[in-house]
Amino acid sequence: MVALEAEVSVWRGDSGKTVCASVYEDIPGQELVPGDVITIPPYGTMMACDAVLITGNCIVNESMLTGESVPVTKTPLPNPPPTEGQDPCVYISEEHKRHTLFCGTQVIQTRYYGGEKVKAVVIRTGFVTAKGELVRSILFPKPMGFKFYQDAMRFLAVLAGLAVIGFSYSVYMMISFKAPVKEIILRALDMITVIVPPALPAAMTVGSVYAQRRLMKQGIFCISPPRINVSGKTKLVCFDKTGTLTEDGLDLWGVVPADMSVVKNAADLPRGALLAAMASCHSLTLIEGEMTGDPLDLKMFEATDWLLEEPGPDNTRFDILAPTVVKPVTADTFIMGASSQTPYEIGILRQFPFSSSLQRMSVITRTLGNRNMDVYLKGAPEMVASLCIKETVPPDFHTTLMRYTLQGFRVIAFAWKMLDTSIKFHHLQKIQRDQVETDLTFLGLMVMQNALKPETTPTIQQLREANIRTVMVTGDNMLTAVSVARNCRMVLSNDTVILVTANPPEEGQPAHITWTYSEHPTEDSVVQGQGQQPGKWDSGADMSEPLVEYDMSYQNIQIEEPEGTYHFAVSGKSFAVIRNHFPYLIPKMCVRGTVFARMSPNQKAQLVESLQDLGYCVAMCGDGANDCGALKTAHAGISLSEAEASVASPFTSKIPNIQCVPTVIREARAALVTSFGSFKYMALYSMVQFVSVITLYSIDSNLGDIQYLYIDLAITTSVALFMGWQEAYPKLVPQRPLGSLMAPVNLFSVVSQVVLMIAVQVGTFVYLKQQPWFVPLKPDPKSDNILCYETTVVFSVTSYLYIVLAAAFSKGRPYRRPLYTNYVFMMSLMILLGFSTLLLLHPFSPLAKFIELKVDMPFHFRLVLLAIVSAYCIIVFVIEDFVVTSQVLRKLFRLRKKLPKNRYKLLEKELAENPDWPPVGETTYAVGEKYQDSTHS
Numbered sequence: 001m002v003a004l005e006a007e008v009s010v011w012r013g014d015s016g017k018t019v020c021a022s023v024y025e026d027i028p029g030q031e032l033v034p035g036d037v038i039t040i041p042p043y044g045t046m047m048a049c050d051a052v053l054i055t056g057n058c059i060v061n062e063s064m065l066t067g068e069s070v071p072v073t074k075t076p077l078p079n080p081p082p083t084e085g086q087d088p089c090v091y092i093s094e095e096h097k098r099h100t101l102f103c104g105t106q107v108i109q110t111r112y113y114g115g116e117k118v119k120a121v122v123i124r125t126g127f128v129t130a131k132g133e134l135v136r137s138i139l140f141p142k143p144m145g146f147k148f149y150q151d152a153m154r155f156l157a158v159l160a161g162l163a164v165i166g167f168s169y170s171v172y173m174m175i176s177f178k179a180p181v182k183e184i185i186l187r188a189l190d191m192i193t194v195i196v197p198p199a200l201p202a203a204m205t206v207g208s209v210y211a212q213r214r215l216m217k218q219g220i221f222c223i224s225p226p227r228i229n230v231s232g233k234t235k236l237v238c239f240d241k242t243g244t245l246t247e248d249g250l251d252l253w254g255v256v257p258a259d260m261s262v263v264k265n266a267a268d269l270p271r272g273a274l275l276a277a278m279a280s281c282h283s284l285t286l287i288e289g290e291m292t293g294d295p296l297d298l299k300m301f302e303a304t305d306w307l308l309e310e311p312g313p314d315n316t317r318f319d320i321l322a323p324t325v326v327k328p329v330t331a332d333t334f335i336m337g338a339s340s341q342t343p344y345e346i347g348i349l350r351q352f353p354f355s356s357s358l359q360r361m362s363v364i365t366r367t368l369g370n371r372n373m374d375v376y377l378k379g380a381p382e383m384v385a386s387l388c389i390k391e392t393v394p395p396d397f398h399t400t401l402m403r404y405t406l407q408g409f410r411v412i413a414f415a416w417k418m419l420d421t422s423i424k425f426h427h428l429q430k431i432q433r434d435q436v437e438t439d440l441t442f443l444g445l446m447v448m449q450n451a452l453k454p455e456t457t458p459t460i461q462q463l464r465e466a467n468i469r470t471v472m473v474t475g476d477n478m479l480t481a482v483s484v485a486r487n488c489r490m491v492l493s494n495d496t497v498i499l500v501t502a503n504p505p506e507e508g509q510p511a512h513i514t515w516t517y518s519e520h521p522t523e524d525s526v527v528q529g530q531g532q533q534p535g536k537w538d539s540g541a542d543m544s545e546p547l548v549e550y551d552m553s554y555q556n557i558q559i560e561e562p563e564g565t566y567h568f569a570v571s572g573k574s575f576a577v578i579r580n581h582f583p584y585l586i587p588k589m590c591v592r593g594t595v596f597a598r599m600s601p602n603q604k605a606q607l608v609e610s611l612q613d614l615g616y617c618v619a620m621c622g623d624g625a626n627d628c629g630a631l632k633t634a635h636a637g638i639s640l641s642e643a644e645a646s647v648a649s650p651f652t653s654k655i656p657n658i659q660c661v662p663t664v665i666r667e668a669r670a671a672l673v674t675s676f677g678s679f680k681y682m683a684l685y686s687m688v689q690f691v692s693v694i695t696l697y698s699i700d701s702n703l704g705d706i707q708y709l710y711i712d713l714a715i716t717t718s719v720a721l722f723m724g725w726q727e728a729y730p731k732l733v734p735q736r737p738l739g740s741l742m743a744p745v746n747l748f749s750v751v752s753q754v755v756l757m758i759a760v761q762v763g764t765f766v767y768l769k770q771q772p773w774f775v776p777l778k779p780d781p782k783s784d785n786i787l788c789y790e791t792t793v794v795f796s797v798t799s800y801l802y803i804v805l806a807a808a809f810s811k812g813r814p815y816r817r818p819l820y821t822n823y824v825f826m827m828s829l830m831i832l833l834g835f836s837t838l839l840l841l842h843p844f845s846p847l848a849k850f851i852e853l854k855v856d857m858p859f860h861f862r863l864v865l866l867a868i869v870s871a872y873c874i875i876v877f878v879i880e881d882f883v884v885t886s887q888v889l890r891k892l893f894r895l896r897k898k899l900p901k902n903r904y905k906l907l908e909k910e911l912a913e914n915p916d917w918p919p920v921g922e923t924t925y926a927v928g929e930k931y932q933d934s935t936h937s
């Protein structure tokens with residue numbers, strides 16, 4: 001299941017030969033063992049094991065692992081020379097992901113120089129590989145502490161208790177009837193199977209199985225069906241921003257070089273470091289002639305109007321290495337103008353791939369004809385600025401950045417440096433990232449449009465109407481995130497955003513938090529279209545200041561008193577400080593936080609955990625590898641990916657926008673309601689049969705085999721199979737389905753139905769005994785005493801009860817379409833009802849004989865029984881459709897419940913009742929070890 005049968009070329013190390021010698025043999029994938037050296041073929045290999053790359057580069061589609069559809073480049077494991085006194089560098093799976101090829105991922109293309117083979121060392125095989133993890137997570141999904149399942153277990157315990165009572169009762173009765181030992185044992189064991197229905201687990205999962213199928217038809221794959229029921233309780237959805245709420249392929253708005261004003265068309269940039277950075281600092285690659293890679297990189301490169309060439313076998317112009325080459329479209333552009341014979345080409349020699357936690361990527365390049373090599377770096381502006389020589393960063397860097405981010409633009413910064421000529425090619429593969437990404441010269445900004453996907457705003461609105469909170473958790477800039485949150489109406493126009501800026505203890509000052517308003521972009525803070533130029537890099541900001549600090553300037557923006565509610569906007573850095581120094585504020589941040597920006601992948605997962613701790617049932621929707629942790633942690637992780645299933649999350653949606661979120665929640669609610677309905681039905685079915693059997697045992701009778709078969713197979717199996725076919729209601733409604741079987745409303749429903757059912761069974765039995773024509777059964781120890789009036793009445797009446805209860809527990813609105821739309825189920829109920837009526841009113845002889853029914857009961861008596869079950873039917877529906885769902889009953893139950901159970905509800909109440917918190921415009925200090933806070937204006 002995990003290992004592939006395809007052949008793999010492996011070096012098994014014949015003694016006396018070296019790896020270089022051609023001692024490779026082809027063996028099936030499952031025969032690989034850790035330590036094997038394998039070669040990766042040039043195109044389209046599916047990895048059969050986890051292996052660490054030791055030579056060459058690979059371009060891999062890892063969507064199975066991360067959900068991210070953009071191919072990633074894998075580079076060989078660095079092999080720094082051992083330094084004295086330091087431990088040798090060891091392979092750590094988590095740290096060296098960029099050098100690891102994972103089982104089940106597809107190596108689209110490999111590259112190496114001078115005809116060398118691309119080699120990797122096998123590190124894991126079978127179920128311990130990445131694919132093994134996927135298979136394991138499908139086979140053994142992570143158990144969710146969901147109340148429904150816990151309650152189901154408790155309910156089963158109650159049923160088991162009843163079974164013991166029934167068992168003892170039947171033994172007692174059988175002994176009193178002097179039945180043979182075999183009979184006593186059989187009947188007593190019968191009692192246990194009656195009370196604990198074997199089909200119960202199947203009935204409980206049937207809802208999720210059908211929901212899983214329906215989701216698949218809508219392009220949403222689920223690898224963990226138990227999560228479907230849990231997702232029905234979703235109360236809050238976290239969204240990643242880029243690629244999830246906003247378009248992935250962002251259009252370039254313009255470039256802001258450090259030394260000149262805005263250039264709208266990147267191709268118009270003068271030849272120089274910035275243009276070269278845009279052309280070379282990316283991880284694009286050609287796959288079957290088509291340029292592929294990060295959509296941001298694609299847009300950036302396309303804007304330069306340059307060409308990208310992958311190395312061919314004879315491409316050795318850049319010394320022994322054959323790098324990717326970029327050059328202007330006009331091939332005759334020469335380095336020194338038309339007089340020169342050296343074409344202007346840049347070879348990308350080494351790449352330090354983009355990492356979300358580092359917020360940057362860089363490349364080492366060489367321009368053809370130059371002796372030295374260059375480093376180009378691009379990434380989050382604050383990060384890039386912090387790596388640059390202070391003097392090279394324009395003084396009004398923050399103002400300019402703010403102008404763009406305030407409007408929701410996505411901004412990327414560039415930097416550059418020339419490497420010392422002493423660094424030669426052969427040093428390149430060993431050089432460390434930190435050595436390269438430092439002391440850079442700031443080059444400028446690239447401003448990209450950050451358009452919302454058309455489906456985003458309506459979906460957020462839909463979720464708000466359904467009373468489901470939405471939260472943005474992104475790696476992007478805070479102001480960009482706030483702007484996008486406003487645009488997609490996650491934050492409404494009359495709501496206020498409060499920036500929570502937390503600083504760690506420094507220079508004798510304790511850790512502190514400042515609370516400031518963020519507002520819409522004001523007239524003068526907005527760069528209006530093309531006419532107005534942004535900042536000219538000339539004010540006096542300090543580069544070491546983080547941007548969140550800079551946001552303090554917001555205090556100067558005049559805003560009206562807030563009318564609507566307030567939302568916190570917290571950056572990753574502040575989130576970390578709050579967790580460490582103000583942990584008691586985390587719940588409040590979670591309850592009112594709507595924008596979490598510059599969050600690292602780990603912090604995204606921590607946020608989801610904190611939300612779960614407050615009692616929220618959290619869904620997370622994201623598209624990238626940086627969302628993996630959060631997707632796995634959330635109750636309902638929905639990954640937007642082209643992959644059919646990824647280990648990253650229980651749900652994977654091929655619909656590349658957030659519309660899939662309401663779909664998952666609607667289907668999950670339908671599944672949850674189905675599971676509850678099936679469970680209640682199964683419980684009632686046991687009770688009905690339990691009462692029937694107890695009644696019949698009291699006269700030494702029992703239901704006949706065919707009668708059992710009709711009830712268990714024809715009625716109950718069709719109910720269990722078809723009940724779940726009822727589709728999800730097309731609209732997401734504000735109320736959430738109950739998550740606990742032991743909820744008072746559910747208990748009321750079950751108890752009232754049990755009482756009613758006992759009343760009908762006992763009532764009809766007593767009524768039968770009062771009939772003048774009634775002859776009681778005279779138990780015959782030699783026969784099974786089935787053909788009698790008592791059994792006939794009990795069977796005829798109860799067969800209606802099962803059908804009526806099935807219909808009554810198949811709830812329609814507001815979580816599922818009405819019962820009548822479930823045509824197959826309706827049809828089967830009608831057929832069963834018709835057949836039961838035939839057996840009750842007119843059991844013609846051969847049939848009656850086959851089923852072991854008495855035929856000589858007066859017709860008027862049969863009509864009375866029909867009237868009783870009809871009345872029962874009406875009362876059942878009144879209870880289920882009016883009483884159980886009535887607000888009066890809910891209020892009555894709520895009388896007992898003084899405080900809400902979920903912590904987030906308590907906190908929401910507390911915050912709503914405290915208008916003086918948060919202390920906007922003030923600073924909160926962490927005081928002493930206990931972190932009591934004190935607030936100062």
Ligand SMILES: Nc1ncnc2c1ncn2[C@@H]1O[C@H](COP(=O)(O)OP(=O)(O)OP(=O)(O)O)[C@@H](O)[C@H]1O
Nearest residue numbers: 240241242354356359360361378379380474475476
């Ligand atoms: N290909 C890239 N090269 C260099 N820097 C990048 C690249 N992609 C993103 N960045 C920078 O790194 C930051 C963090 O990126 P990350 O992928 O974690 O989040 P994001 O894409 O901005 O947002 P989200 O978390 O909503 O997807 C980005 O805000 C951006 O400034």
